[in-house]
Amino acid sequence: MDTRFSDEDLAFRDEVRAFFKEEYTQELQDRMKDKTTFKAAVVEWQKKLHAKGWIAPGWPVQYGGTGWTPTQKYIYDSERASAGVRDNVPFGLTMVGPVIYNFATEEQKAQFLPRILGSDDWWCQGYSEPGSGSDLASLKTKAERDGDDYIVNGAKIWTTYAQYADWIFCLVRTSNEGKKQEGISFLLIDMKTPGIKVNPIVSIDNHHSLNEVEFNNVRVPVANRIGEENRGWHIAKSLLEHERTGIAGVADCKRAVTEIKRLASSEINGGKALIDNPNFQSRLADIDIELMALEYTELRVLASLSGGGAPGPESSMLKIKGTEMQQATQTLMMDLAAHYQGVLPADLSPEVLGHSFGSQARQSFMYGRASTIYGGSNEVQKNIIAKAVLGL
Amino acid sequence: MNFDFSEEQSMLRDSVAKYVQDDYDWETRKAVAASEGGMSAKNWQTFAELGWLSVPFDEQYGGFGGGPIDVMVMMEEFGKGLVLEPYLATVVLFGGLLQKGTNDALKEALIPSIIDGSCLGAFAYLERQSRHELSDVLTTVTAEGDDRVINGEKVVVTNATNASQFIVSARASGDQSDKEGLSLFVVPADSDGIELVSYRLMDGQVVANVSFNNVRVSASNAVCAEGDAWNLINNVTQDAILAVSAEALGIMGQLNSKTVEYTKTREQFGVKISIFQALQHRMVETFMAYEQTKSLLYRAVCDFEADKPEKRESLLALKIMIDKAGKLIYSEAIQLHGGMGITDELDIGHYAKRLMMIGTTFGDAMHHLTEFTEARYAN
Numbered sequence: 001m002d003t004r005f006s007d008e009d010l011a012f013r014d015e016v017r018a019f020f021k022e023e024y025t026q027e028l029q030d031r032m033k034d035k036t037t038f039k040a041a042v043v044e045w046q047k048k049l050h051a052k053g054w055i056a057p058g059w060p061v062q063y064g065g066t067g068w069t070p071t072q073k074y075i076y077d078s079e080r081a082s083a084g085v086r087d088n089v090p091f092g093l094t095m096v097g098p099v100i101y102n103f104a105t106e107e108q109k110a111q112f113l114p115r116i117l118g119s120d121d122w123w124c125q126g127y128s129e130p131g132s133g134s135d136l137a138s139l140k141t142k143a144e145r146d147g148d149d150y151i152v153n154g155a156k157i158w159t160t161y162a163q164y165a166d167w168i169f170c171l172v173r174t175s176n177e178g179k180k181q182e183g184i185s186f187l188l189i190d191m192k193t194p195g196i197k198v199n200p201i202v203s204i205d206n207h208h209s210l211n212e213v214e215f216n217n218v219r220v221p222v223a224n225r226i227g228e229e230n231r232g233w234h235i236a237k238s239l240l241e242h243e244r245t246g247i248a249g250v251a252d253c254k255r256a257v258t259e260i261k262r263l264a265s266s267e268i269n270g271g272k273a274l275i276d277n278p279n280f281q282s283r284l285a286d287i288d289i290e291l292m293a294l295e296y297t298e299l300r301v302l303a304s305l306s307g308g309g310a311p312g313p314e315s316s317m318l319k320i321k322g323t324e325m326q327q328a329t330q331t332l333m334m335d336l337a338a339h340y341q342g343v344l345p346a347d348l349s350p351e352v353l354g355h356s357f358g359s360q361a362r363q364s365f366m367y368g369r370a371s372t373i374y375g376g377s378n379e380v381q382k383n384i385i386a387k388a389v390l391g392l
Numbered sequence: 393m394n395f396d397f398s399e400e401q402s403m404l405r406d407s408v409a410k411y412v413q414d415d416y417d418w419e420t421r422k423a424v425a426a427s428e429g430g431m432s433a434k435n436w437q438t439f440a441e442l443g444w445l446s447v448p449f450d451e452q453y454g455g456f457g458g459g460p461i462d463v464m465v466m467m468e469e470f471g472k473g474l475v476l477e478p479y480l481a482t483v484v485l486f487g488g489l490l491q492k493g494t495n496d497a498l499k500e501a502l503i504p505s506i507i508d509g510s511c512l513g514a515f516a517y518l519e520r521q522s523r524h525e526l527s528d529v530l531t532t533v534t535a536e537g538d539d540r541v542i543n544g545e546k547v548v549v550t551n552a553t554n555a556s557q558f559i560v561s562a563r564a565s566g567d568q569s570d571k572e573g574l575s576l577f578v579v580p581a582d583s584d585g586i587e588l589v590s591y592r593l594m595d596g597q598v599v600a601n602v603s604f605n606n607v608r609v610s611a612s613n614a615v616c617a618e619g620d621a622w623n624l625i626n627n628v629t630q631d632a633i634l635a636v637s638a639e640a641l642g643i644m645g646q647l648n649s650k651t652v653e654y655t656k657t658r659e660q661f662g663v664k665i666s667i668f669q670a671l672q673h674r675m676v677e678t679f680m681a682y683e684q685t686k687s688l689l690y691r692a693v694c695d696f697e698a699d700k701p702e703k704r705e706s707l708l709a710l711k712i713m714i715d716k717a718g719k720l721i722y723s724e725a726i727q728l729h730g731g732m733g734i735t736d737e738l739d740i741g742h743y744a745k746r747l748m749m750i751g752t753t754f755g756d757a758m759h760h761l762t763e764f765t766e767a768r769y770a771n
Contacts, residue, residue, distance in 0.1 A: 133730050135660035158731045203734050204726075204741035206594075210734075269759060270525040271569050279758040331719065334748070335756055338523050339548045342593035342749050352589055354520035354547045354601060362594060366741075369726050370734045377730065379670065 003299075005071065013075045020083040023048055032086065039122065039164045046088055046119040055117055056093055063101045063109070064117045070302040081251030082258070089161065092116040092123035096169045099186065099239050103227045112188070126156040126170035126189070126213060127236070133373075134380045136171070137181045137233065141215060143172035145222070150174075150187065152195075152218040158374065162198045162211035165191050175230050186232035188224040195219070205366035206344060240376055241315045248322030250295050256329040257288060263336050263357065274336065283335075287328050294321050313388035316381035323371040323378060330365040337361045395690060397465060404458075405465040407442060412473030418739055421596075424476050429554045430598035431477045440509030445483055448631075449491055453503040460631060460696045464638040464689070471642025474739075474746055476596050478514075481551035482506060484635045486513025488628040489559050489576060493615035498578055502557065514555035516546035516602050517625070524755040526625055528569045531604065533562035533577065533618075538611050540577060542604040552600035553590045556581050560604065564619045571622040576615040583607050595746040630704075633711050633754050634696060637689050640714045640750045643743050644682045647725040650740060651675060654729055671728060678724050681717040688713050708764040715757035718747045 005013070024045070031041035049055040057073050059065030068076065080087070088094070097116045100109055115121045132139040141154025152172055162168065168189050175183030189196070195218035201210040227235050261284070264275040274280045298318055334341040340358030350356040372378045386392045397405065415438075424432050439445055447462050449455025456462070463484065470479060487506045490499050505511035522528035531544025542562050552558070558579045566573030579586070585607040590600040616624045652675055655666035665671060688710040695703035722744035726733035733740050751757075 128731065131659075133660060134665075135662075138660070138662075202736040204736055204744075206736060267523060268521060269523040270528065274523075274758075277758060277762065279761045283758070327723075335752070335758060338752050338756065339518060341752060342595055342597075342745065344592045344594060346591045348589065348591060352601070353591070354545075366594075366745075367734075369723075370731075372727055373730055373734065377727075379668075382670070 005075075009071055009075060012072055013079060016076055016079040017083070019052065019054075020079060020085050024083060024085050029084075042086070042089060043119045043122070045086075049088070050118055055088070055119075056097065058094060059097065059101065063113055070299065070305070073302060074299060077251045078254070081255045084255065087249075087252070089122070091125050091161070091165075091169075092119070092121065095125060095239050096123055096167075096188070099169070099226060099235055102238065103186075103235050107223075108188075108226065121166040122161065122164050124159050124162045124165035124168045124191075124213075126159060126168045128158045129155060130157050130212075134377050136236070136376075137184065139171055139173060139184065141170065141172050143174050143185060143187060143220065145174075146219075148222050150220045150222060150225075152187070152189065152215045152220055154215050156213045156215075157211075158201075159198075159211045159213050160209050162191070162213050163200065163208070167191060168213065169226075171232055171236050174232075181233040183230050184232040184236070185229050186226040186235045187220055188226065189215075189218065189220050190224075193218050193220065203367065204369065205363045207363065207367070209367075241312065248294065248298050248318035249326055250291060250298050250322060253287075253291055253322070253325050253329055254295070256326075256333065257284070257291065260284065260329065260332055260336060263333075267336055267338075283332055287325060287332065290321070290325055290328075294318075294325060297321070313384050316376075316384045316389075319375060320378045320381050320385075326371055327365075327368050330361070330368040333357070333361040334365050341365075397461070401462055401465050404444075404447070404462060405469060408444065408466050408469035409472070411438070411442070412469055412475065416473045416475060421474055421476065425596035428598075430592070430596055431551075431554060435477050436512070437509050439477060439479070440507065444479070445509060446507040448483065449487060449503050449507060453491075453499055454507050455491075455503065460634050460693045463631070463635050464693050467635045467638035468642040468645075471639035471746075472646050474596070474643070474742060478512060478551040478554065480632060480635055480639075481515065481555070482511075482513045484632050485515040485628060486555075486557070486559055488631050489515065489615055489624060490578075492627055493576070493624055494617065495612075495615055497612065498615065502578070511556055512551060512554045513557050513559065514549055514551040515628075516549045516552070516558050516560040518547050518549070519545065520547055524752075524759040525569055526629060526754075527571045527574065527622060529561050529563045529574055530568060531560065531562045533564050533575050535564075535611070536608075539608050540575075540611050540613070542577065542579065542607045542609070545601060545603045547601045548593075548599050549602050550597055550599055552581075552588055552602050553598050558586075558602065559615060560602075561621065561625060562604075573619050574621040574625065575618045576621040576624065577609050578613045578615060579604070579607060579609050583609065593749060595749045596742070597749075629754050630696070630707055633707055634689070634693055636750045636753055637685075637692070637710050637714050640718060640747055641682070641686055641689055643747045643750075644678075644685060644717065644721045647721050647740065647743050647747070648675070648678050648682055650743075651678070651725045651728050654732075658730070665728075674724055674728070678721045681720050685710075685713050685717045705764065705767055708760045708767070711755060712757040712760050712764060715751040718751045722747050 028041055028045060031037040046055060054066060056064050057066045057068055057076060061067040100112050127136060129139050129141060143150035143152045168191055170187045170189055171184050172187050173183050174185040177183060195216040197214040199212040200208045201212060202208050203210050265273050267274040301314060337358040340355040341362055343358040345359055446454060446456045447458040451457045490502055502511055519530055533540050533542050558581060559576055560579050562575055564573050564575045585605040587603040588600040590598055592598055655671060656664055658665050692706040692710040695706045725740050726744060729740050732738050
């Protein structure tokens with residue numbers, strides 16, 4: 001056991017730090033904040049990472065991965081978060097990408113993987129349905145064979161960024177025989193196909209990132225199915241395990257703690273900085289200690305994967321603890337903002353409003369409520385640990 | 393000893409409950425929230441006609457002569473319906489300061505017009521730097537003969553855009569956070585030198601930052617003895633804490649009952665999710681948090697009615713519990729509603745947001761814990 005960085009690791013850290021400093025410009029960040037330029041700016045950034053060869057740290061080298069050691073991955077993510085660099089949009093790079101290189105045909109790999117790496121296609125995820133949330137396998141969107149096509153009918157919900165997407169990966173029902181898990185197939189669907197309708201959902205952060213996606217007689221080539229017909233469930237599960245690993249977000253949480261410390265030094269209550277208030281210190285320490293532990297829990301999982309293995313049911317723990325910590329930091333940030341925590345976006349400068357972070361704290365907090373629900377709710381994750389890890 | 397409401401209190405509660413039930417449905421509330429001022433003048437007139445605006449005022453000014461329990465029963469019902477009309481700002485704070493102040497001429501001039509619904513008021517007390525410290529006041533007042541000149545800025549002022557009159561806290565002497573040297577003045581909203589920058593909060597309120605630039609009022613607009621307003625500010629904000637706590641209790645009850653109902657209808661894995669023991673236990677926890685909050689509310693409100701020496705500690709315990717239990721209850725309500733819980737369309741998120749704002753209004757748990765622990769454990 002040894003967690004010291006080698007000289008190579010330190011050199012790598014410096015390289016990553018310099019790259020973010022140089023390339024992640026304020027101008028680019030400003031365009032990401034504006035919803036009219038958001039997508040183009042994100043794609044531009046991801047293309048820069050691709051050009052640098054850093055777009056897919058989690059992928060095997062043969063498909064375009066970085067070949068980094070677990071330590072390098074840790075360094076990269078820590079530097080990314082502390083530089084305030086947004087994480088990549090996950091739907092292509094960390095969700096459907098691994099599904100394709102693990103389960104797809106060579107033709108499918110050639111068709112889709114380069115465009116995922118190059119951020120040429122924007123992907124979204126068609127898993128949940130209005131009646132199928134935690135009980136994902138009860139999904140009803142059906143795909144019926146018609147020659148070389150499937151005809152897809154149904155609806156998906158909570159589809160993040162469907163309004164931007166070129167492609168959607170979907171779980172569809174291809175059979176009602178046997179157990180409900182056994183009649184599910186994994187389909188890739190071009191969002192431009194006739195019969196697809198995207199309905200926006202405004203969430204409690206007052207933003208539109210979620211959608212309902214309707215399918216009315218949507219014709220999808222059988223060639224767009226990944227894996228065998230009716231064998232989509234185990235593909236779906238492997239994707240969810242990848243998704244859960246990425247969800248922990250320890251590095252971003254650590255950055256939030258640093259930000260909270262900074263802000264709490266200048267929030268004065270009754271002549272005393274909040275950072276000096278024992279009640280505040282106790283709240284912050286609770287979070288800090290859990291994060292110190294979670295950082296190493298994540299590293300231990302990461303190290304166990306370095307042989308190229310797939311994350312197992314223990315990834316559920318990262319998801320549960322990671323999202324709990326995200327919500328704890330978001331809640332503390334709201335308390336820091338005090339009366340300004342409720343401010344809705346208006347065209348008021350911080351100088352006029354008298355406050356700089358209330359509206360952002362509110363938005364992060366409100367959207368953050370979703371983190372314990374999506375990717376398989378935390379209740380479902382606990383069921384997985386109980387069953388698959390504890391053998392209950 | 394009993395915890396029963398009087399006949400009058402029951403009638404008052406039923407009157408508000410019936411109104412919320414019949415005339416303040418979710419669509420109505422949404423329309424009020426979207427309106428320019430974040431309130432309905434028509435609804436306010438109805439409140440006046442139903443006598444609600446008279447409740448805490450002395451009978452000599454046309455009031456009902458009610459106490460904290462009377463206000464509590466109303467506020468709890470307002471909470472259940474997420475009523476946006478500015479009862480807290482106008483009646484409890486603005487009216488409360490006048491009523492408990494010492495300026496009889498102002499009482500005679502303004503309280504009847506609060507009661508008949510024609511005067512909306514706002515209490516401008518928060519400043520950029522003040523966080524939860526009510527005595528942290530940089531706004532100044534200086535004497536020029538019989539006039540008083542006010543300079544400074546108040547922020548996040550509730551009901552500021554609707555109010556025809558403000559009561560503003562200003563420092564006549566002393567240092568930034570001194571409790572001595574504070575004054576309160578009634579200032580007409582149309583006075584020269586007042587500027588408003590308004591914005592919306594997540595709980596549907598329209599608030600404003602209000603600048604006072606050489607705003608001139610008569611010395612006779614002082615709500616109490618000049619330089620000696622701290623006790624009045626403290627007393628009335630204590631009444632306001634009781635009021636918002638009652639509102640919070642109404643919200644907590646709604647979140648809990650809506651969540652229990654939802655789990656009885658939502659099916660996953662072929663069953664209603666309410667049958668899962670893990671979820672049942674969490675709903676039991678939120679139920680107990682609600683009951684514990686109600687107990688502290690009753691404890692505090694009874695202590696205030698009886699003017700017991702320990703009333704301040706009861707109030708602090710209550711406000712700390714409002715923040716803590718509130719966080720638990722809205723978190724569980726959203727979580728157990730799953731994806732639906734994070735939509736703007738469903739009412740759950742809106743109840744949560746109001747509860748969050750109440751948690752921070754007049755001090756959050758972190759703030760009040762300091763005073764509570766010092767009061768109870770310091771040697």
